[in-house]
Amino acid sequence: MFGVAFVFEYIYDMPFIKLTKIERKRFLVLITCLLIAIAAWLFMALNNKYVYTAKTVLKYASIPQKKAFHPLQSDTVDLQVEGTGWQLLFARLRVNPQSISISLEKLNNSNFILFSEQLYNVNRQLETSQKIISVKPDTLYFDFSEKTVKRVPVKLNAKFSFVKQYGISSPIELTPDYVTISGPEQELARIKEWKTDSLNLDDVQYTTKKVVGMTQSKLKNVSIFPASVEVKVPVDEFTEKILEVPLKIINNNAYYSIKLYPKKVKVTFMVALSKYSQVNEDFIEAIVDMDEWKNLNHSRLRVKIIRFPDYCRLIQVAPGKVDFIIEK
Numbered sequence: 007m008f009g010v011a012f013v014f015e016y017i018y019d020m021p022f023i024k025l026t027k028i029e030r031k032r033f034l035v036l037i038t039c040l041l042i043a044i045a046a047w048l049f050m051a052l053n054n055k056y057v058y059t060a061k062t063v064l065k066y067a068s069i070p071q072k073k074a075f076h077p078l079q080s081d082t083v084d085l086q087v088e089g090t091g092w093q094l095l096f097a098r099l100r101v102n103p104q105s106i107s108i109s110l111e112k113l114n115n116s117n118f119i120l121f122s123e124q125l126y127n128v129n130r131q132l133e134t135s136q137k138i139i140s141v142k143p144d145t146l147y148f149d150f151s152e153k154t155v156k157r158v159p160v161k162l163n164a165k166f167s168f169v170k171q172y173g174i175s176s177p178i179e180l181t182p183d184y185v186t187i188s189g190p191e192q193e194l195a196r197i198k199e200w201k202t203d204s205l206n207l208d209d210v211q212y213t214t215k216k217v218v219g220m221t222q223s224k225l226k227n228v229s230i231f232p233a234s235v236e237v238k239v240p241v242d243e244f245t246e247k248i249l250e251v252p253l254k255i256i257n258n259n260a261y262y263s264i265k266l267y268p269k270k271v272k273v274t275f276m277v278a279l280s281k282y283s284q285v286n287e288d289f290i291e292a293i294v295d296m297d298e299w300k301n302l303n304h305s306r307l308r309v310k311i312i313r314f315p316d317y318c319r320l321i322q323v324a325p326g327k328v329d330f331i332i333e334k
Contacts (some may be wrong), residue, residue, distance in 0.1 A: 007077065007314055013065065019206070021285060022314055029060055032230050032276065034106075037055055039125040044265075045062065055088055055289065056271075057086055057087070057088050058086075059084050059086060059087070060084070060087045061083070061084055061085070061217075062082070062083060062085055062104060062105055062106055062166065063082055063104065063105040063106075064081045064082070064083060064095045064105065064107075064108060064146075065105050065106065065107045066107070066108065066110050066226060067107045067108065067109050067110065068110050068111040069110050069229070070110060070113050070114050072250045072318065073291070075145075075327075077146065077148055077226060078148060078149055079143065079146060079147065081226065081282065083121075083141055083143065084140065084141070084142040085106075085138050085141055086138065086139050086140040086141070086142070087137065087138055087139070087141075088137040088138075088139055095272045097133060098171055099252060101330045102118065104131075106116075106128050106131055107128075107131060108121070108124055108205040109127070110125060110148075112181055113148060113150075116149075116191035117147060117148050117149075117150060118145050118147045118148065119144060119145070120144060120145055120147075120321075121140075121141035121144045121145070121146070122140075122141075123146055125138060125139075125140075125141075128141075135198060139210070139284075147167075152190075152191070153189060153190070154188065154189070154190070154191045154194055155183050155186060155187070155188045156186070156188075156194045156197070156207065157184045157185070157186055157187075158184065158185060158187060158197055158198060158199050158200050158219070159183060159184055159199050160180050160182070160183050160184060160185055160199070160200055160201075160202060160235055160239060161199045161200065161201045161202070162178060162180060162202050162204065162205065162218075162307055163201045163202050163204050163221075164178075164202075164204070164205040164207070164237070165204070165205075165206050165207075166206075166208075166239070167207070167208045167209060167210065168209070168211070168241070169210065169211040170190075171207055171243050171244055171245075172210065172211050172241055172242070172243055172244065173241065173242070173244050174239060174241060174317060175240045175241060175244075175278035175280060175317050176278075176317045177202075177241045177250075177282065177316060178237065178238065178239055178240070179237070179238040179240075179318065180235050180237055180238075181235060181236040181238070182232070182235060183235075184230065185200050185220060185230055185231065185235070186230070186231045186232050187223075187228060187231075188199045188228070188229050188231075189225065189227050189228035189229065189311050190227060190325070192227055192229075192271065193225055193227065193332070194228070196227075200220060200221070200230060201220075201221050202218045202220055202221065202235060202256045203218055203219045203220070203221055205218050205237060207239070210228055210239070210241050211241065213238070213239065213240050213241045213242075214238075214239045214241065214242055215236060215237065216236070216237050217234050217235070217236055217237075218234060218235060218236075218237050218241075219233060219234045220232070220233055220234060220235065231237075234275075237270055240317075242278035242279055242280050242281075243278070244276040244277060244279070244319070245276065245279055245282065246274065246275070246276055246277075246279055246321070247273070247274075247275060247276075247277045247279065247282060247285065247333060248272055248273070248274050249273050249275075249285075249286065249287050249290065250269055250270045250271070250272055250273075250287065251269050251270060251272075251273050251290045251291075251292045252265050252272065252287070252292070253268075253269060253271060253292050253293065253294055253309065253310075253328065254291065254292065254293045254294075255293070255294055255296060256293050256294070256295050256296065256298075257295055257296045257297045258296045259296075262296075262332045262333070262334055263332070263333040264296070264330055264331070265331045265333070266294065266307075266328050266329070266330050267328060267329040267330065268325070268328060271292055271309050271323055271328070272322075272323070272324045273292070273311070273320070273322075274320075274321040274322040274323075274324070275314075275318045275319060275320045276319040276321060277315075278318075281317070285315060287330065288301065289313070289314070289315050290305055290310055290311065290314055290315075291311070291312050291313035291314075292307065292309055292310065292312075293309075293310050294307035294309060294328060294330070295307065295308075295310070296311070298313060299330070299332075306327040306329055306330075307327060307330055308326065308327050309325070309326055309327065309328060310325050311323060
C-alpha cells in the first residue's frame with residue numbers, strides 16, 4: 007500500500023496534475039477499493055472448479071503371470087482433470103502424484119484395457135480436491151507373446167575409495183550372483199547381464215556388507231527377481247611383497263634351444279596381510295614370446311605377466327626385458 011501511495015504522490019506532484027489534499031485522499035481510497043475488489047474477484051474465481059488437461063505416466067499393477075506383454079502406445083496419457091483455479095495456477099497442469107497405477111488383470115482374457123472402467127480406483131490415488139473425469143486415450147492396447155524365464159549374472163556397478171594401504175583383499179561376493187528375468191523370448195535374448203544400482207563407498211577400511219537394489223527394467227514387459235542383492239566387499243591392509251618368478255617361453259615352434267638372461271624376474275606387488283604367506287610364485291605366470299624375435303626382429307624379449315591374483319596389485323616387474331641366446 008505504501009508503494010501505491012508513493013506512486014500516486016509522485017503523480018499528484020507532477021506540474022500538469024493539481025489536486026487538493028482532500029481530492030488526493032478520495033482518489034487513493036478509490037484505487038484501494040478497486041484493488042480490493044479485484045483481489046476478491048480473483049480469490050472467488052480461483053476457488054471455482056475448472057476442467058484442464060494434465061499429462062501423467064502410467065504404472066502397471068496386477069500384471070499377468072503367464073503372458074509377456076508389450077504396450078502399443080506411449081506410457082504417457084492425457085487426463086481431463088477437474089480441480090480448482092488454484093491448482094490450475096500453481097500446479098502448472100500437473101496432477102499429484104506424478105504417475106497413476108492401473109490394473110492389468112483383465113489382460114488375462116483380452117488384449118486391451120478401458121480407463122473408464124478404472125476411473126474410481128484411479129481417482130483414489132489423487133488428491134481429494136482433484137478429480138479425473140476422462141482419459142485420452144481411453145483404451146490401451148497390448149501385444150502379447152509367451153513369457154519365458156532366464157537367469158543372467160549380476161554385474162556390480164560400484165566405485166570405491168580406500169584409506170591408504172587398504173584395498174579389496176579377495177573377490178567381491180554377490181548373494182545371489184544371478185537374477186531371474188522373465189518376459190518375451192525375443193527381449194530376453196538380448197540381455198546378457200543385469201546391473202545393480204550404483205554403490206559408492208568412500209574411505210573404506212573394513213570389510214563391508216551392503217544391500218544394493220537392481221536397476222529397474224526399462225522394458226515394461228520384462229520383470230526381474232530378486233529386486234536386490236547383498237554385496238560383500240572384503241577389505242584388508244596391504245603390504246609390499248617381492249617374488250622371483252621363473253620365465254616361460256611361448257611360440258617356440260621350431261623347438262630352438264633358448265637360454266634367457268636372467269631366467270627369473272622379480273615381481274613386486276601389494277598383497278593383503280591376511281594372504282601374505284599364501285601368495286607364492288605359483289600364483290604368478292611370466293612369459294616371453296619368441297614371435298617378437300621371429301616376426302619383429304627384437305634383440306630383447308619383453309616380459310609379460312599373464313596370470314596374477316585379482317586381489318593383489320602389481321607394482322613392478324624387473325627386468326622388463328631380457329636377453330636371450332638361441333642355440334641351433
